[in-house]
Amino acid sequence: MTAQTPFAALADWLRRRFGRLRNASAAADRAALDAADPTLERPWLKRWDHLPKRTAGPGFTRADYTEARQRAREVARTTLGEAQWARLQRRGYLDLPSHIIPGLTYRLRVGRRIEVVCAPGVYSPWPYDFLCINPTYPLPEEEFFAHLYLYVRDQEETVLRVAAPQPWDQALGRTF
Amino acid sequence: MGRIIVANRRGHQVVEWETTDTAEAREQIAVAERILREARESGCMVSRKEGDQHVLDRQPFDPNIEEYQIIAPIAGG
Numbered sequence: 001m002t003a004q005t006p007f008a009a010l011a012d013w014l015r016r017r018f019g020r021l022r023n024a025s026a027a028a029d030r031a032a033l034d035a036a037d038p039t040l041e042r043p044w045l046k047r048w049d050h051l052p053k054r055t056a057g058p059g060f061t062r063a064d065y066t067e068a069r070q071r072a073r074e075v076a077r078t079t080l081g082e083a084q085w086a087r088l089q090r091r092g093y094l095d096l097p098s099h100i101i102p103g104l105t106y107r108l109r110v111g112r113r114i115e116v117v118c119a120p121g122v123y124s125p126w127p128y129d130f131l132c133i134n135p136t137y138p139l140p141e142e143e144f145f146a147h148l149y150l151y152v153r154d155q156e157e158t159v160l161r162v163a164a165p166q167p168w169d170q171a172l173g174r175t176f
Numbered sequence: 177m178g179r180i181i182v183a184n185r186r187g188h189q190v191v192e193w194e195t196t197d198t199a200e201a202r203e204q205i206a207v208a209e210r211i212l213r214e215a216r217e218s219g220c221m222v223s224r225k226e227g228d229q230h231v232l233d234r235q236p237f238d239p240n241i242e243e244y245q246i247i248a249p250i251a252g253g
Contacts, residue, residue, distance in 0.1 A: 071187025
């Protein structure tokens with residue numbers, strides 16, 4: 001084992017010390033939020049890998065799905081704004097030009113993989129034309145559509161980093 | 177009044193706060209700030225309402241913002 005320099009030892013100690021403080025602070029926040037509103041579901045705290053595709057989990061009734069989709073629609077409209085919402089309703093998709101790759105356009109459709117459309121002479125960085133991107137927790141399709149729209153428009157580098165290119169179109173697995 | 181839209185499998189739930197200077201409002205604001213912090217630390221993004229649409233927002237929580245939304249983390253495949 002290599003001996004640490006005094007600086008490295010100090011840095012290590014600080015990392016462990018402040019790491020523990022940060023964990024304690026996060027746990028205190030979590031307890032306070034649980035107490036403030038026990039009915040608020042914070043899905044980022046749970047793991048959802050075990051759920052069957054395109055489901056919201058056990059105990060979700062048909063009425064729950066219907067209500068969730070209605071509520072999602074309201075938020076998607078608010079998120080996109082009236083002009084883009086109307087365009088989506090009219091066309092069934094929204095096109096967003098890439099800020100990073102000139103001539104490349106992302107075609108977003110509700111509940112489906114993103115379609116990559118390239119102008120003549122423009123080469124896609126992916127080997128296939130469909131990008132599979134899911135939320136890490138289950139969401140109604142229209143709600144996630146609005147989230148994906150924000151990622152593509154405002155944070156395309158994340159899309160480039162996580163997108164899984166696929167040779168065919170398909171419904172997303174983590175939305176319903 | 178401000179609010180956070182917490183997108184989840186229920187469609188969404190809403191957390192609201194008053195902007196008046198009362199103990200109750202301060203507590204509501206503290207809760208809202210904790211929710212955004214917890215979500216961001218768990219990999220979520222946050223958007224705020226600007227005009228009639230949302231934009232991704234990387235700034236610290238501001239109780240004077242009319243509406244925030246918690247945006248799910250994304251993964252390929």
